[in-house]
Amino acid sequence: MEKTWDAMTPDERKNDLVGKWLSPPGVKFNSPQTEKEYKGRVQRILDAANLKKPDRVPVFPMFGFFGAYYSGYTPYDVMYDYDKLMKSFSKYITELQPDAHGSVTISPPGKLHEIIDYKLYAWPGHGVPKEVSYQCLEGEYMKANEYDALIDDPTFYFLTTWLPRVMGALDGLKNLSPFTNMTEMYGGFTAAAYVPFGLPPVKAALKAMMDAGDEALKWIGTVGAYGAAMAAAGFPGFFGGGTKAPFDTIGDTLRGARGIMLDMYRQPNKLLRALEQFTPIMVKMGVANAKLNGNPIVFIPLHKGADGFLSDEQFKKFYWPTLKDLMDGLIAEGCIPFPWAEGGYNTRLKVIKDAPRGKIIWGFDTTDMVEAKRLLGDVACVGGNMSIATLSVGTPDDVKAAIKKLINDCAKGGGYIMMSGAVIENAPPANVKMMIDATKEFGVYK
């Protein structure tokens, strides 16, 4: 009998996920050739992640809406028309041939966010021009005096406080009673907790959620079809799932940068307690999708721990402990954490070195890669740093020179993945093509 997930060791869990990534269930490859290419690409990425020497350096440009621009569409077009999304994001992958795609989840469904009256982001045609990407509208969506409520019951806090603030159409959820009240029939506990569901504002909120659900199904259909089509054509998805560092969860979308920075001085213990409370929740968020997608890599975009954003002491006290716990939790579930350090991480390298060997992929933006390789090379696969500025305004020759230098600096012995330092939006296709082609030229291990 097969072992259940609970009975497996972390290595067995990883093998299970890796096996599914290498041989995706239900995928019919277009040809024996594309099957061979698919498996070769996954193995290349896995070898780098495991600190082994692959056949060559894997190349995964971190794509934003590049696919849309590449096909002459705007971000608005692909957020509102899933056929255009599918078509354009397929085209650039099959034409430029990177080692992995980044799914189409980078393009969330515009209509869904209209239905729920989403206030947390401005998106193309809805607060920012149709030609540009969506952007976060940071604010104090959680108030300074709400830590106790958040810590006591994060789900109830989200349902009745945070969601109504962030999604205007869900305002009625404010009236809900805790579901944990529904313990039994006696005394009307259960019946009383149902009362809010009879109220018009709650019904309106539920209606909006169901309408959003209809739209989500259409969108996820495209996400699934895209992943299957790309695999069939020989291109694996890089991401199994995604999650966030607890400090960024609270700092980005609950308290905002200003809020969380003040909390470090005014109520440090409550902040620390909330960070701990969120850690297992963030582990589960990453693991669930990795298992669903049969791919161990869990993306963790890192924001507010970058150089300058926190002092060394603040980083060690507020940011790193729960990020480390998050990554350890993911590793225990067989996942490969892929923290992606936006901005500079030069002052953090010595701290983040504290990790088990060959279990993590560290992606970097503007960090000094020679130092990153020197300090982390024995511990973790590193990737990234191909300058987004050069990709955006340089010439193909500039890109080629940069790729050559990065490979010289970082690729020796394996454990390196070529990635852009930041997501690629409207960069010249010739530059992106050169990034991929030059890696294939200079990145071969002999």
Add this chain to the structure above:
Amino acid sequence: MAKDLSKALADLKEDEAVAIVQEKLDAGADPLGILAEAGKGMETVGARFSKGEYFIPDLVYSGEILKKVNELVKPKLKGGTAAKTGGKVIIATVAGDIHDIGKDIVVFMLDVSGFQVYDMGVDVPIQKIVDKIKETGATVVGLSGFLTLAYDAMKQTIEAIKKAGLREKTKIMIGGGQITPEIVKYTGADDYGKDALEGVALARKWLAK
């Protein structure tokens, strides 16, 4: 209790700073004098940031304490506060980009360094920046942007400044997470600041007479 407001502010002692201000106001102290002392404290905060002793959260927190001090002092103020003397600088996050953390730090550092800063906010239309240069007579403009789309918005803004005949007398710096010398060339700016300190240094250099 120590009566040194500037030290309490510089050391980020919120309760102490507020108590000192309250005490001084109760004793009938000159509100302008209190603000001057607070300003000195903020200068120290800026200096410590320049030396790498303070980080962004320290700037944010000091700004918060200063806000409280201002709220206490304001009702007692008669007439305006003293004008800044360090020269005029316009700062804006360019059209299409709504990021403000980096811009706000530059504004903060310019302000505590004595410049008169016109903070135009985020997603600022090109024409508004041109109009602001005409209106204020500022000769230094800082354009901020976090996204790569800002490259083009910066380029277009600078072209519009040129078209309006203002480029010759205006020094333009750009800044943001993805700004490099290549982007300075691409946009036609004069220079860029890798961080807020370099931004202040550029403003100082350009406005030194």
